[in-house]
Amino acid sequence: MNYNPSLTTALLIALVLADQPAYADGEKITEVVVRGNRRVEASAILGATAIKPGDTLDGDRTDADIRSIFKLGQFQEVQVSSEPGKDGVILVYSVIEKPIVRDIRFEGNKELKQEKLLEGLPVRRNAIFSQKDLDKAVAKLKKQYQDEGFYLVTVEPQIEQRSPTEYQVVFKVVEGNKIRISSITFEGNTAFSPRKLRGVMETKEEWFMSWLTGAGTYKEEVLRNDALLIADHYMNNGYINVKVGEPTMKLAEDQESLLVDISITEGEQFRIGEITFKGDILYPEKEIREKFKTEPGEVFSRANLRADIGTLTDMTADKGYAFNNVNPQSKPDPEKKLVDLSFEVEKGELVRIERISIVGNSKTRDKVARRELRLMEGELYSATGFKRSKQNLMNTGYFEEANVATAKGSASDKLNVNVDLKEKATGAFTIGGGYSSLDGLIFQGSVSQSNFLGLGLKANASAAIGGKSNTYSVGLTDPYFLDSKWTLGMDIYRSERDYTDYSRRLTGGDIKAGYPITDFIGTFWMYKYEIKDIYNPDTYYVAANLQYPDSYPLGKTTTSSIYASITNNTTDFRFDPSSGMVNTLSVEYAGLGGNNKYLREIADNTFYYPLWWKFVISTKVVVGAVQKVGAPIPIDEKFYLGGIGTLRGYSARTVSPKNNDVYVGGEKELFGNVEVKFPLLPEFGIKGVGFFDYGNAWSGGFKPPAMYMSYGGGIRWASPMGPLRLEYGIPINPRPEDSKSGRFEFAIGSLF
Numbered sequence: 218m219n220y221n222p223s224l225t226t227a228l229l230i231a232l233v234l235a236d237q238p239a240y241a242d243g244e245k246i247t248e249v250v251v252r253g254n255r256r257v258e259a260s261a262i263l264g265a266t267a268i269k270p271g272d273t274l275d276g277d278r279t280d281a282d283i284r285s286i287f288k289l290g291q292f293q294e295v296q297v298s299s300e301p302g303k304d305g306v307i308l309v310y311s312v313i314e315k316p317i318v319r320d321i322r323f324e325g326n327k328e329l330k331q332e333k334l335l336e337g338l339p340v341r342r343n344a345i346f347s348q349k350d351l352d353k354a355v356a357k358l359k360k361q362y363q364d365e366g367f368y369l370v371t372v373e374p375q376i377e378q379r380s381p382t383e384y385q386v387v388f389k390v391v392e393g394n395k396i397r398i399s400s401i402t403f404e405g406n407t408a409f410s411p412r413k414l415r416g417v418m419e420t421k422e423e424w425f426m427s428w429l430t431g432a433g434t435y436k437e438e439v440l441r442n443d444a445l446l447i448a449d450h451y452m453n454n455g456y457i458n459v460k461v462g463e464p465t466m467k468l469a470e471d472q473e474s475l476l477v478d479i480s481i482t483e484g485e486q487f488r489i490g491e492i493t494f495k496g497d498i499l500y501p502e503k504e505i506r507e508k509f510k511t512e513p514g515e516v517f518s519r520a521n522l523r524a525d526i527g528t529l530t531d532m533t534a535d536k537g538y539a540f541n542n543v544n545p546q547s548k549p550d551p552e553k554k555l556v557d558l559s560f561e562v563e564k565g566e567l568v569r570i571e572r573i574s575i576v577g578n579s580k581t582r583d584k585v586a587r588r589e590l591r592l593m594e595g596e597l598y599s600a601t602g603f604k605r606s607k608q609n610l611m612n613t614g615y616f617e618e619a620n621v622a623t624a625k626g627s628a629s630d631k632l633n634v635n636v637d638l639k640e641k642a643t644g645a646f647t648i649g650g651g652y653s654s655l656d657g658l659i660f661q662g663s664v665s666q667s668n669f670l671g672l673g674l675k676a677n678a679s680a681a682i683g684g685k686s687n688t689y690s691v692g693l694t695d696p697y698f699l700d701s702k703w704t705l706g707m708d709i710y711r712s713e714r715d716y717t718d719y720s721r722r723l724t725g726g727d728i729k730a731g732y733p734i735t736d737f738i739g740t741f742w743m744y745k746y747e748i749k750d751i752y753n754p755d756t757y758y759v760a761a762n763l764q765y766p767d768s769y770p771l772g773k774t775t776t777s778s779i780y781a782s783i784t785n786n787t788t789d790f791r792f793d794p795s796s797g798m799v800n801t802l803s804v805e806y807a808g809l810g811g812n813n814k815y816l817r818e819i820a821d822n823t824f825y826y827p828l829w830w831k832f833v834i835s836t837k838v839v840v841g842a843v844q845k846v847g848a849p850i851p852i853d854e855k856f857y858l859g860g861i862g863t864l865r866g867y868s869a870r871t872v873s874p875k876n877n878d879v880y881v882g883g884e885k886e887l888f889g890n891v892e893v894k895f896p897l898l899p900e901f902g903i904k905g906v907g908f909f910d911y912g913n914a915w916s917g918g919f920k921p922p923a924m925y926m927s928y929g930g931g932i933r934w935a936s937p938m939g940p941l942r943l944e945y946g947i948p949i950n951p952r953p954e955d956s957k958s959g960r961f962e963f964a965i966g967s968l969f
Contacts, residue, residue, distance in 0.1 A: 243434060244274045245305035246277070253312045255382055257291050262310065265289055274299065291315060291345070316346045316382045325390040328365065332360060334388075346376075346384050348632060358388060359831050363652055366434050368468075368475060368913070369393035393892070397423035397433030397911030399474035405481040408456065414479075416829060417450045418443040423474065429898075435475055440464050444479060448472040451483065455516040457549060457556065458484035479863070487517045490548075490555035497564035499536050505529060517556050522547075529560055537597030539623075540631060543636035568598045570634055571626035578636035581615055585673040588697055589613060591736070592634055603634075605736055612791045615668045617641035673697060685715040687880040694729070704731035704741075717872065718879045721853055725776075737787050743780040749813070751853070757878045767849040767880070774851070778807035794825040795833045807854075815850045824967045831896050838889040839863075839912075855882025856914040858925075863888050864912045866944025873914045887921055888912025894933070902935035910946065926950060929959060 248270055251259040266282040279297045286295045294313040298304040321342055323331050338357065339350040354371050362370035370392050377385040403411050415422065417836055423433030427932040428586075433530050444461045451459035460479040489511055494502055500935035508528050526543050533541040541564045548557040573584050573594055589609035591602035597823075603621065618639035621631045671675040675694040680686065694706030709726045726966030733739040750773045754762065761769040781804050788797035801821040808814040818863055819841040826834050843850055857880065860869030873882045890910045897905040907930045913921045931944030947959035 244299070246270055246272050246274055246308050247302045247305035248307045249310070249966060251306060251310050251312065254313070255314055256317075257289075257312075257314060262286055262289070262312065266310070267535070268308060274308065279308070281452075286310065286312065301741075314382045316384050318342055318386055318755070319379055320344050320385045323390060324385045325392065326389060328367065328392055328395075329362065334361065340386055346386075351376075351386070355388075360388075360437070362392065364396055364436050366395040366398040366436065367392050368435055369472075381581070383867050396435075396468075396473060396475055397427060398435055399433070400479055401467060401477045401479070403479050405483065408454070408483055408486070409453070412449070412548070414447055417446050419446070422478070423471065426639065435466070438668070440466075440477065447479065447481070449519065450479075452517075452519040453521070454518065455486035455488060455661065457481050457487050457517060460484075473955060481697070487549060487554050487555055487556050489513050490550065490553070490557040491514050493557075493559045494516075494562070497533070497538075497541070497561065498562055499538075499564065505532065508532070511558065517909060529562065531604075533562060533564055534598060534600035535602075536564075537567045537599070538564040539598040539600075540565040543669055566630050568630050568632050569596050570596055570598060571631040573634045573636065575636040575638065580640055580670055581638070581668060584700065585613075585615070585668070585697075586610060586638060590634075591638070598632055601932055606636075608789070609736070611638070613668075613673070614792060615640060615673070622943055659704075666841040669693075686713065688712040688714075698730075702733055705729070715753070716880070717772075717854075718755050719751050719760045722750040724748045725881065731927040738783065738785050741780075741782045741784070745776070745778055745780070746789055746811070747776040749776060749851075749853070755879075761877055761879055765822065768881075769852060774812040776807050776808075776813040776851075777809045777811035778805055786888045788825060794835075795827045795831075796825050798822070798824045806846070812848075813846040813851045813854065814846045815843055815854055816846050817854070828893075831899075833894045835892045835894070836889065837892075839886065841886040843884050850884065852882055855884060855887035857882050857889055858886065858912050858914050861944060861946075864910050864925060865908065865929055865944060866910065866948040866951075866959050867925060867946075868960070872912065872925055874916055883914030884916040885921070886912070886914040887924075888914075897932065904933045906931050906933060907945065908944070908946075923950075925952075927959075931961075 232328065235380040240386065240574065248266060249263060249268060254262060265285040265288070267285070268278050268282055272278075283295050283297060286292060288686075291314055292312045298309045300309060301307075304369045306422045318340055319342065321338070326334060330645055333425055338344075339353040350373055355374055356371045359370055362372075371391065373389040375387045375389060377387060379385055379553055398420065398423060401411075401415050401418070401420070402413055406414060420434075420436070421432035424430075429431045433463070440657055441464070448459055448461040451461075460482040464477055464479045466475055466477050468474075470507060488514065492506070492509075492511065492513060494505065494541075498505075505528075509525045510528075511517075511525050522545060526545055529543045530541060533543070541562060544561045544563070546559040546561065548559070549555070550557070571594065572591050573587070573590065573592065573896070578586055590606040591609065592599065592606055602811075605623045607619050609617055610621070616638050618637075622635050622637070624635055625631075626633050664678050666674075666676045668674070673696055675696065676692070678691045680689050687711070688710070690710035692706060692707055692708035694704065696704045698705035706729050707727065708729075710723070711725075712721075712723045714721055723744055727743050727745035729741065729743040731739055731741040751771050754771060758769060762771050771954050783802055783874055785798070785800040786795035788799060799822070801819075803819050803821075805815075805817045807816075814844045819839065821839045823835060823837045828834055843855060856873065857870035858864045858872035859867035864872055871880060873880050875881065889912065890908050892906055892908045894904050895907050897903045907928075909928045910928070911926045912923050912925060915921050926949040927946045928949060929944060929946040931942065933943075934941040941963070943961065943963040945959055945961040948957065950956050951957050
């Protein structure tokens with residue numbers, strides 16, 4: 218039933234407090250009692266009072282007791298009275314308890330379950346009823362529905378009385394149809410197109426995939442923030458006086474969608490005038506200007522200004538002045554449409570690192586985490602070292618989170634560094650499978666531990682078994698050999714594989730070492746020795762072997778080679794980069810004994826650049842050449858393209874020169890790709906990828922005879938079982954032996 222709590226409460230108070238006798242000061246109190254309480258114990262109420270039996274009745278003291286009882290927060294009315302008693306008076310505190318909510322129910326909710334609606338609801342079961350909380354609850358429920366697209370939802374609260382002080386609250390919900398934003402329009406924009414401005418916004422218009430992506434959903438705080446994003450976009454393009462109005466919204470005429478309109482006053486575009494520096498400038502101005510994004514004559518950008526403030530702050534902090542302050546001052550010239558900038562630096566005092574503490578590393582040894590830090594106890598503070606320390610810790614792959622924070626030391630010129638780590642599973646058991654005309658059906662698995670014994674050692678064992686190939690390997694690597702910067706490791710392996718023209722068996726091992734020149738540049742060396750056996754040739758290969766036994770070898774040979782490379786890696790996160798680059802130049806020389814002799818050089822370059830909406834574009838270019846050194850180049854050491862690692866859409870190792878129907882490999886290679894990765898279902902860790910591949914392997918001059926190309930897409934999912942990769946490539950200029958419809962491969966793994 219519908220219930221008026223105010224009216225009922227007033228009647229209850231009147232009944233309880235009616236005809237209460239008055240009292241007179243100065244009388245002796247023989248007993249103190251409480252009346253009207255139902256769920257609050259009398260002892261709890263009397264515990265808040267100061268007057269006790271034996272005291273003299275005093276009006277000021279009873280008023281103070283009434284206030285104390287009210288402070289308990291359980292009562293909506295408290296009165297005091299007295300009754301005649303033996304040898305004195307009985308002091309009576311009459312109370313009316315605040316009603317409580319015994320139960321909460323929902324009616325009409327179909328799209329949202331009761332459990333979700335109850336989350337964070339201001340009205341709670343077994344809590345004191347409050348009309349203010351009830352109003353907040355109605356507003357929250359409406360917002361919850363509107364965030365899901367039910368803009369026309371109505372929520373009607375009803376209060377049902379179970380007893381004089383117990384209520385049941387029923388929320389009657391009429392959800393209505395899901396309504397999305399069908400149109401976002403702008404008024405006053407001339408510098409940027411509506412499409413460009415909509416691209417800046419987080420709120421999107423409805424489209425056919427909205428059921429999956431949620432595009433078109435109205436969220437009030439998101440739409441309000443979109444106005445700030447638009448203003449920021451204008452400010453980053455020189456419109457320093459832009460004004461973006463509050464987004465207005467209305468229902469479309471068909472009552473089935475929402476229309477959003479945003480008014481904009483752009484103003485004039487300003488460029489950068491003079492840039493000056495003053496105060497405690499610790500670097501030559503030329504060096505500072507080289508690192509600044511802001512330059513005279515360019516369009517003013519607030520984002521660049523913020524970045525430059527950060528750059529100058531970090532440069533000063535790298536000298537040990539951790540608490541420096543950079544104060545930018547801007548002076549617009551409306552006539553010239555220029556903004557003069559002045560940067561004033563206050564360096565403060567030199568600060569040293571007093572103590573570094575590491576917590577959260579239950580498995581990883583302290584020294585493993587500490588050696589990744591670029592801050593040392595007793596040394597001057599460095600902003601670059603501080604940032605690099607966190608990046609290094611995350612790049613180890615040992616931690617799910619690595620929080621590096623500073624705290625006050627024992628003096629004003631000292632800082633403590635607190636490293637809070639959250640370890641993650643660093644062991645991996647991976648399984649995968651695929652099918653191709655080269656390998657047939659193949660199953661592969663590996664066991665690896667990148668933080669073996671908590672010492673940062675990398676151990677692995679892997680096997681791949683298929684109809685046309687078998688591979689086995691074990692290895693161990695210490696990235697900080699004897700606690701130095703040297704990396705030292707070794708591998709033992711054996712592989713058997715059936716190629717189109719022959720089969721090959723390899724048994725070998727390697728010893729490898731590396732040394733970092735800087736945090737970004739590292740070197741790598743490896744010596745390997747292999748016993749190679751080429752067997753089971755087809756008819757064409759046998760004929761070629763009889764005519765050219767050196768170029769088409771059969772039987773066992775040995776390879777003794779040394780490999781060296783130098784790599785520049787400036788990516789932000791090495792396991793899933795979004796910015797930076799990886800450049801590697803490598804050389805391998807085979808001829809330190811053994812039968813096989815060759816010299817191979819490869820340059821591998823990959824660039825990552827963040828786009829919008831967490832899209833990341835990457836470009837890869839690989840150039841390679843192999844040359845003979847006193848003997849013909851072994852056929853299996855030449856270049857072969859095709860497959861998921863080089864040229865998707867083409868069968869593995871089939872993009873190479875052919876001679877008498879034998880794939881003979883190329884002495885040169887050029888291949889690359891352009892990839893765009895984007896969040897597909899970010900809450901599930903699923904990313905989409907689109908790609909364009911190109912490449913060829915050939916012999917002769919440096920100019921390739923042609924470029925084979927392909928395009929396609931796929932998904933990459935950080936699944937609970939481990940990373941999954943599924944990609945499909947379609948050749949643009951297929952050869953007769955290629956499928957015009959394309960081909961795919963996949964892999965999946967799990968963590969422990």
